[in-house]
Amino acid sequence: MIANMLAHSMIVSVTGGALLLDRTAAFQTMVSRPLVAAPLIGWVLGNPLMGLAIGVVLEIIFIGDPPVGSHIPVNETALAVVITSVTATALDAGGSPGLHEVRYFGITGALLLLPPLLLVVVPLNMIYQRADALTRRLNAGFFYAAARSLEEGVPVSLMKENLKGLLLFFLTGTAALFITIFPLTIAASYFGAFLAMPFFFSFALAGCLILGIAAALNAVCTDRSLIIFITACMGAIILWIVR
Amino acid sequence: MIVLVRVDDRLLHGQIVCSWVPYIKANALIIASDAAAGDSIVRGIMASCGHGGLSVEVESVDDVIRYIPAGADGDSKAILIVGELGDAMRIYEAGMRFRSLNIGNIHHEQDGRTLSPSVIINGEDEAIIERFEDAGVKIDIRDVPTSVAVAYARRPR
Amino acid sequence: MSIRTGTKLKVFFSSFFIQASWSFEKMQGLGFAAAISPAMKDVFNGGRSSIPAMRRHLAYYNAHPYMASPILGAAIRLEEKGRDAECPVDAGARLKGMLMGPYGAIGDSFFWGSVRPLASCLGVLCAMLWGLWCIPVFLVFYNAFHLWMRWDGLMKGYMLGEGVVGYVISLELPKWSIRLRYASAAVLGIFFAMAAFGLARPVMAWHLNNQGTWLFAGMILAFISTFFLKMFLRKGITVTSLVYIVVLPLIILGAILR
Helix, strand or coil: CHHHHHHHHHHHHHHHHHHHHCCCCCCCCCCCCHHHHHHHHHHHCCCHHHHHHHHHHHHHHCCCCCCCCCCCCCCHHHHHHHHHHHHHHHHHHCCCCCCCCCEECCEEHHHHCHHHHHHHHHHHHHHHHHHHHHHHHHCHHHHHHHHHHHHCCCCCCHHHHHHHHHHHHHHHHHHHHHHHHHHHHHHHHHHCCCCCCHHHHHHHHHHHHHHHHHHHHHHCCCCCHHHHHHHHHHHHHHHHHHC | CEEEEEEECCCCCHHHHHHHHHHHCCCEEEEECHHHHCCHHHHHHHHCCCECCEEEEEECHHHHHHHCCCCCCCCCCEEEEECCHHHHHHHHHCCCCCCEEEEEEEECCCCCEEEECCEEECHHHHHHHHHHHHCCCEEEECCCCCCCCECCCCCCC | CCCCHHHHHHHHHHHHHCCCCCECCCECHHHHHHHHHHHHHHHCCCHHHHHHHHHHHCCCECCCHHHHHHHHHHHHHHHHHHHCCCCCCCHHHHHHHHHHHHHHHHHHHHHHHHHHHHHHHHHHHHHHHHHHHHHHHHHHHHHHHHHHHHHHHHHHHHHHHHHHHHHHHHHCHHHHHHHHHHHHHHHHHHHHHHHHHHHHHHHHCCCCCCHHHHHHHHHHHHHHHHHHHHHHHHCCCCHHHHHHHHHHHHHHHHHHHC
16 A cells, blocks of 8 residues: 555656756756646546646646746646646545546536645645755756866866756655655545545635636736736627627 | 836846836836946847837936936836946935835855845945945845845844 | 857757756856857867867856857857957857846746746637647647747857847847737636636526526626736735635635535
8 A cells, every 4th residue: 555655656756857857957848837747647647637627727827937037936847746646646545436527516526626735735835946946056066066177178078067957956856746745645545535525625616717817817917918808708708698 | 206126236137027027017127237338239138128018228327326316207117227236325325215125136156145045245235235224225135026035134243 | 160060959959958957156057058068169179179168158147048049059150250260259258148138038028928828828728628639739839939949049149140139139029028918818818708608507507596697796706806816916915825815715615605
């Protein structure tokens, strides 16, 4: 049992750790966004659609905190990875009907666990940010090592020194994910059944969606955004009614 | 009207355009830097960061002291960016009174004291900060508006 | 003698790792030097003779990661010119130092502030329409802008040298940032309407009296709460604290109404 959970946590942490690299260290192709990361973790755990449902909501809630300069934003990738993984565990432990199948207000069971999990996982963001900050402090060492070699006239491979930073990002990210996912997995496998109270959470889920739309609207705010938003919304409603 | 004064050794960059401008709803950026104002290429690039809703001006510190208070109409909302604390003090002493001073980026790594990852100050900076505090200017050390401000603690003497 | 195509490709691939050793002190300094080093070996015929150039470029540097490409291209061109004594030797390093702040500002507001939110809004809208197909839509849309800047920026930079300054200005990215934000607001409006229908359908299955009135009231409530929450965000309240302010009371409400 524990061995299973350990394996599960390790697989998710390593996959998540690789995804975290896309945020800063390499590529920046946005596979680290919740919209991609959550279904990917869901796919690894055998249920991509569950991940997608989670990813959509997290994507818009955490849309507007870009990594400008030395600012380290909320680690929405880690939040998406952890929430998807813990949801999968809780659903499997959820008891006889299996929340996989539950639909409440037309919403899948996976999403109904999102609000309570958000409350638990959002504070963990501090750990991920700390891990990131630690890496960014230590990385200066690689710069100085490279600078020293060049000063001594040694033609070092700068790329090799550079990629040491990437390795460090991977190690700290994976470690931070593991120390949070492992205890949460154990907890979820015991308390998963307790979470099977969908009605509790349906209002909160609607709240999450509205918060997401507000966050997105705030992120793209200009002098005319509000008018465009309302016009497009009205247009869509009128089209729906006419059809 | 100048609504924010910021010390930033990188002058104009992402944190200002992406975070502070929308937060304050500023429609003008005034960059007070002798080095940048003296270089026509730098002035051109910085000005190109503006658009219909945001004007970017690069002026020398003296020009800012001379012209900005006179042109302080109530309509515009401007952010004044200086490259170092000394320039901020020069402007303050020339009579432009601001109530708070945001410190975003200072990298004085030689014998520096680290206040936050992006603010590393030396002895001169400390003296200026303390003079600002004595004059009643609130010191606000943070990179972007959503970050938690770091408190400045005086060194025991 | 200009650099080889293979070297250009090497620089292009290295540019994806420009932030691999991001540090608070030197930021992308090492990443930039690592990305330009294959070209320096070409320009100065390899090994030891390229060391002075590498030392010039191993310095504090930070801009938007994609905007490093036009700077890389221009710096390589200026290093070539410097080698041939057509301009000062340190012209490339100087240009780099000059451009990094403004290109950070332009890149951050265009890519982080406009393209990414638009891609996200399109992505979540597509998720409601086509399920998992939203992932390729999101990635292709976003990376079209991303890879264009990485590749074309590098090529144009190398072609134009310091002329890259004028080229980037001519792209008018700050203006496009605003236009893309308008597009995002429109997509978001459609998403809002669809999310509301999604929630309305099961409610209508309850067969309440005055369905239309209920729907209308629900819509207005959602509108008002969206604008209130947006106002809080504008005031600088972080989204993480709003998660608590919104979710906790609603869970309690759900428990009471059960």
